[in-house]
Every structure is written in C-alpha cells, then in structure tokens.
Amino acid sequence: MKNKILKLLEGDARLTDKQLAIMLGVDEAEIRKEIDSLEKSGTILGYKTIVDWEKTERESVTAMIEVKLTPQRDRGFDRVAEKIYNYPEVQAVYLMSGAYDLSVLIEGKTMKEVAYFVSQKLSTIDSVTSTATHFVLHKYKDKGILYDAPEADERGTFN
Amino acid sequence: MIDYSKVLSQTVVNTPKSGIRKFFDLMNTMSDVVGLTVGEPDFQTPWHIREAGIESLEKGRTYYTANAGLMELRSEINNYMSRRFGVSYEPEKEVIVTVGGSEAIDIAFRSVIEPGDEIIVPTPSFVCYAPLAKMSGAVPVILETKLEDNFKINPEALKAAITSKTKMLVLPYPNNPTGAIMTKGELEEIAAILRGTNILVLSDEIYAELTYTGTHCSIASLEGMKERTIIASGFSKAYAMTGWRLGYICAPAPLAEQMLKIHQYGIMSSPTTSQFAAVEALKNGDDDIKMMRDEYNRRRRYIYNGLKSIGIESFEPEGAFYIFPRISDFGLSGEEFCNKLLYDYKCAIVPGSAFGEAGNNFARISYAYSIKHITQALERIEAFVKSL
Ligand SMILES: Cc1ncc(COP(=O)(O)O)c(C=O)c1O
16 A cells, blocks of 8 residues: 555655545545655655746756765765765765766756856865766656656547 | 439448547537547557567568468467466467457458348447448347446346347447446356357457456356357557557457458458557566556546545446446436536536437546546536536
C-alpha cells in the first residue's frame, strides 16, 4: 500500500486523501495514516510544483558542475558536500562514481551569477581541486515531465 | 447519367452509420467540451514497441509478410495465448494476423456464413457485429442482456434464441460498452448449451487484458470448446496500439484455412511495420500491460465512486474501460440526457443506444482519460444532474 501511494503521489502530489482512497480501494483514514507515517519517516520529503521558468519573464539559468575533491580524513566527502548544499542557489548535490566526485546542480538568474558562485564560493573551498561547469541550454524533460510538448489528447483528431 | 440508387448494394445502403462517431463529430464542432467518449487508450504505444517498428523501417523491412503474418509473430501469439489463457494454437495453421480485431471479426463471419444463417449477437455491444453479420449474408439475432443479469448472457435467454439456423454466437466479453465480464463458471453454462451442437463461438477477447476483478477466462479453454471457438483479439487495447491496425484470429485449422483465403485475397498481409512492433509487444510488453491495467483500474474505481457520489448509480464494470450508468432514472432517455449534457454543460458521453436498443436507457462513459480530465467531466455531469 505504501508504495502504491508513493507512486500515485509522485505522479500528482495534489491528489486528495479521498481520491487516493477511492483509487486504491481502501478507506480515507488508512490513506491518512500511511501518508502521515511516510512523512514522519522522511520517505515523503515534500510536495513541490514543477515550473517551466522559460515560459515566464523571470530570467533563470541552470548549470551542472562537476567537482573534483581531495578526500578529507574522517568524514570523506560529507563535509564538503554539506558546505556546498547549504548555499540556497544549489538545487542538488550528488556523490558520483567515475571521473569526478560531486555533481552540483545550481540555478541562478544569469550566467554571471553562476560564474560568480563557481569562482568565489565553490573553487575557494579547500578540498576542491577542480570544477567543470556545464550550462543547461534547454530542458526537454525533467522529473519525468515533457517541457515542450505537454501532452495534447490527439485521439479522434487525425481527420 | 448513372443512377447510383440502382448500382449500390442494398444491404450496404441499409446499414446505418456508427452512432459513436456521430457524437464524436458533433463534439468536435464545439469548443471547450470535456468528453469521455473515446474508445481507445489515452496512452501512447510504449516506446520500446514503437522503436521496434522504427527499427524495422530503418532496416528496410518494407515488404509484404506471409499472408498469415510473420511466423515469429504467430509463434509469439501462440506463446501468449498459452501463457495467459491456457489455450495453444499451431502457429502454422491456426493463427492469422489481421488488420485489427475488426478484420478478424469480419473474416470469421464471412468464412462460415451461408445466406440466411443466424448469428446471435448479444447487446449492448460493440457496434460492428450486426452490420458485419448482415453484410456477410447472415441474419443477426439480437440477444438483449440485462442490467439485472449484470449484462452477462443469460443461459435461458440464449437457449430461447437458438434455432435450427443458428450458426454462431458472438461472445463479446469483456464488454464494450457495459464493462461486463463472464467468469469461468458463467462461461461453463454457455458451453454446456453449445457442446454437442454445430454452433460456433466468436469470442471477441480484445479487452481480455483489461479485466480488473480476476483474470480473463477464454471460453476456448473450457472442455470441448476449442474446436468450435474462433478467438478474435488484437493489440489495440492491451498495448495501446489502435493506430497500428493489428489484430489476430486463433481458430481450429479447418476454419482458419478458409479465413486465410479471404484475408489473402482481400488484404494480402497485415502491415509489416506493425507486425515487427507487435513481436516486441508480445515478447517484452507484459509490464506495460500491467502498468496500464493498474491505471485503468484506479480510474475505474474513481469514476464509479464519483458517479455514485453525485447520485448516479451504475453497474460496477469489471473489464474494458467503460462504465454504463442507467440514465432513465433521471426521466430522460440516454439520447436526451447526452444531448442536453453536451449542449448545456459541454460534456460529451455516448448514448447507450449506439450499442443496440438494449442500451436506450443508458449512456457509455469512457474512463480512458486522466484522473484530472475525469474529475472535470464529473463536475459538469454533477452540475447537470443537479439541474434536473
Ligand atoms: C469490443 C471490440 N472489439 C473489437 C474492436 C476493434 O478493435 P481493432 O480493430 O482496433 O482491433 C473494438 C474497438 O473499439 C472493440 O471495442
């Protein structure tokens, strides 16, 4: 049941308890209990809206930064990661296998702002040995959602 | 000048146009209509299946296949039938790949009908059976199924409909438009009536995978029934492949041999690209079916309860993706209800009469739509019902 609820909410966070209850064939109280426990355990971390900022006036750029580090004694990469993820402009920090160590996803208003972040904040962290910044030119699909072609129902229209 | 009234086949001239399209076309002339009319999946064909079709084109596989279809596909159809429903068919002689379930139904009728033979057609049901039966020279004998019987075939009524001319029974389950299914036990009662006769069964199992309250049972899997059963099925509904136009027939060799001739001369072979895609579907599509079935099932519960909460009681569908509420409870015929709902509240559903007179008091609502879309439509239906 937990996984079924998670799958449905992952697809649409705005489903109400009542809707979930009907779709899964259980009662509303059970749904509420499960969701409360999923929230409490940190399995459900939040409910957010997916925005295509390109469709607004607001300027925004996204960059993926590859970061190489020298490991630190005791805490490995955790401390550096923490330092990085505490910046509010940082959207995601992943520990990676392969050619580099951390992948940092950052969103800024302009390229300049991102460049400033990399040169002034990221590169100055002691154990950061190198960075490579890749700007996102266009989002086709993110979090499972298509950006350019929001599904139109074309059934019955090929006339 | 040529006199067309003298050249046309009267059988065809007297065949009415499909009532489903009529409503659909009407709806398309209006704006902002929220419709629950469509009888095809809202999913696109799963990507790996589309890719297999694309790959076949890239490799230049643009030729005819064997008349009966790619051998690999026929083998996979046999594997699938055995694995899912416990009936097997010799790929060489008992499987024909057709242009949709539609062609399968057509050639099944045409291969067995002598003028005047009767085909028993339970209604409400999909629109094609009676017209195709007539065009094959048969007399369709309508067997109305009843809400009280959960729209299943009543064995006594079936017995009463059988005459010395009965050639075939159409078994349209899971049913479009009612959502009814027939369980093994219920099919057993039908089988008991047919065993020992020369009556054939055309089992339209195109919605077999969309069964929500258990697994589909094919009448061919019952003792002594395979020899008299023609299964018509296809890829349209289970794999969301309506536009690929691909279906199949599974039937005993002496029947399939004759059907193949009609297919051979009338069609040559089914679309090659679609056949390559279908091989992939059967080999690696089980998870897709499950994903879509689970989703339809959620919508089924949602719409059933949604209608209930706005005061529309319906028979709880167990298969396909339609719900078939009785509209006459509101003092309107299905047709009046649907017209008013469309013009005044901009919500389109299909009058039950499109599926035979037995559907006059009902309307068909498709739930092959997103929950969001269904919610919007329910709001309009609620507003309409409150105004009555
Ligand atoms: C009960 C039933 N049988 C057969 C068909 C024909 O489907 P296709 O020709 O796409 O396989 C349909 C389509 O709506 C149907 O509802």
